[in-house]
Amino acid sequence: MNDDNSRGALLSALRDLVAAGPVGARLPSVRELQRHFQVSPLTVQQAVRQLNGEGLVDVRPGAGTFVAAAPPTTRSADLGWQHVALGGHAPPDASRTLALHAEPGAGVVRLAGGYLDQTLVPEKPLSAALARAVRRTGAWGRAPVEGIESLRQLFAREIGGVDAADVLITSGGQSALSIAIRALTRPGDAVVLETPTYAGFISIARSHALEVHPVPTDADGLRTDVLDRVLASSGARLVVVQPLHANPTGSTLAAGRRRELLALARSYGAFVLEDDYARDLTIDGPAPSTLVSQDVDGHVVHVRSLSKPVAPALRVAALVARGPALNRLRAAKTLDDFYVSRPLQEAAVDFLSSPAAGRHRRTVARELGARRDTLLSEVRARLAGASVDTVPGGGMHLWVRLPDGVDDVDLAARARGAGVLVSAGSAWFPTEPDASYLRLTYGETPVPLLVEGVRRLATVLVG
Template sequence: MQIEVNRQLPVPLARQIYQAVVDRIQSNLLEEGTRLPSVRILSKQIGVSLMTVVQAYNELEQDGFIERIQGKGTFVQKNKQGGTTDRQESPYDWQLSVPDYLPRAQFSRYYQLSARFEFFSSTIDPGLLPNRYLEKEIQRILSQEPRILSTYGDVQGDPVLRTELAGYLRESKISTTSDEILVTNGTQQGIDLVARTFVGPGDIVFTEAPTYPAAIDVFRWRGATILPVPVDEHGMRVDMLAALCEKYKPKLIYTMPTFQNPTGTVMSAQRRRQLLDIAYETQCLVLEDDPWSEIHFGKQPPPSLKSMDSLGHVIYLKGLSKILAPGCRVGVLAASGTVFHRLVAAKGNTDLGSPMLTQKAVLPLLHSDRMRNHVKKLRIALQLRRDLMIDLLSVHMPKDVNWLIPQGGVNLWLALPVQIDTEDFLGYARNYQITFLPGAACYPIESKHHFLRLSFSYLNEKEIEEGIKELGKATQSFIKATAAYRKAPIV
């Protein structure tokens, strides 16, 4: 088990060890029943004192993540309500001796959970997407260009598509050209390319807290030290970011300024300018992730950071497939100077270029009346679903549950009573055929466990109505069960 600690961080070493083990458990990288290294062995591996590991193990045991059995060792335990699970020996147990470098992979495991009411999925209901149009386009492309499946495309992306994408971004006042556009397999690949190219062990990466869990997974995998910056109703607290930059020099600032995931907040124009000033002063990169700026329910959000950047600090990501066809996995990366050229090289090392068929399929939609009409209808449909979900939550959820009302995007961020751990609640809610994203997955360190994210974009109105009613029942029941458990006498 490879655990890296950073003595320069304000986080105690014992807490860093605790978080590293919890990340692996919650990512299913350490399965229930897995035997952990002894205190003595782990202290030697990490290079810390015996008492530091003892303190970390004590906290893990207290929080129900591990159990220590006299004479046998220390084992992973996911059942926080107590009790042990006998684990049968497996012919694959030898694999535990093979070290890996995956410190965390939480987000992907939630995709494996299926339920009737999937509030986890922040993707668009397929019924709202131009599926028939894309189907006809793909058939037309295959009939006119049958060799498209048997040839590689340009590493940077289809030149015609890049030209259209540059024009599409210019409509948002992002001054760019086709030579500064890189087509990616979704924004997730864009995040990964930036991390592979510019982030290494020990580098400081600032993220919002909470933030997109899959980005945390990528930065952790690269060995980065992630420092969280709180989010309020106006986005990232750039005053706290500035204070942190006085102590720690960042390599990268990762932000979703427009309809932030998971909170749905919008960074004010003033804070955007302040963030850029910080980037210029510290000479760091800014990774701007912008998946939902088209989906606004009132006035348009402030201009993107990329549109305000004149010195090439901002790397801009947009996932077009989110609002057109998630299965196409077409993302856009825009950057300038040698930063861009290095990212193109990284893309070539990764996959030699994105599939041409899907690039050609989305091409006719860009800059067309069909695209504008589609986005307009999508805004209306999603706003109706947001309003419906908020009305239903007001009726069916306990009074001490609160939420933010987003002015765009696809997610609601809920706060349950502080004694509730939404990771535990997720297991309970699945009995009601419900999934959601537990808030703890959205924090790189010092997780807040009583938050959860609900997405209103994937289910239709009838499913939202039925699902929120069930969620209300599950929440009320779980809060009562938790209170009863806490009051039960210790025997």
């Protein structure tokens, strides 16, 4: 008998014993089982562990293994009581955000998502950094609630104009944004969102029962002339913006508008939440400096994450604020998750301070540039009637306006059927879309597949 056969025979014999034996009956010892089934002690231990995991046996160290008190039944669960317990109020709306994590099936080309694909993730240097991090004494101990000092310093230097003491480390940008929006508002408050904007903001605002006031954007980013009127009429004290390579439009806030935005924040006494998700995904540099680096009086709350520019699993981000706002954010963060796993923070510092980080940035900029240019030229050549108004200087998305009369949701569904995953534009509007769009992502897809993806999309656009 090979190992698998003997383990199988052992498992089925043990299951028979459990089924036959009264609750609490002692099973034969490891040595007896080993002798009887001619298997190694490891095989016996693995079998016992499996049955223990299934709840069939209790293992009492030093005493033996016993038939478990209540073997689980196979009846299907009756979960109806949960509807009553949870009540009738509206559930949190995460549908837009969940859609971003949809996995394409085999053979489907992905023109959706929002992370670098595996070919661009610096796996070797990151794994080496993590291996070094876990070898350090105290690696598995607690970390400070605010994050480890070396990482806070590193983020402060990169962001510019802020101190390490202003930086909180969070588990990814999404968590930082959710903490900030919830901590800086109360349910029912007004909040200003760009339109269109990152679908995650819309989900967070709706889940926190905020009243969303959309302000349009154009090729120069947020329309600050409209923002002035909206701040006056809505009473909103929080404006959420992406000033650099915005998702989904790709626009960057123009220099004059940056000044106007900061001036408006000062005159209305409002917070600006700056989501700087794409700084390290800049293709045509240099990128303008951060808004927070130009803010003296604590109006700008800043978020910068590593999971997009480095690796989806590096869920580490910085949340920056000053004054009482920082205290509120720290409190909200502590209630959410205490602190971010120390080895992950140490690995981030190790990687970011190594020459591999610079090499990675250059590779990403070069490859994203090639992908953007390919996607743009393929869209322009093959998607009749579609147009791209803004060529993004960075980030990973192209915002494509569809010909009049084409429904984005219907097109995205048909595209999936034809083997290409795209995002319907309407999910990116907090209220009614002003036209029909698709968001096509080039960050997750190497050049040859981009070409194939647009070819498939073209077949459903004409069909």
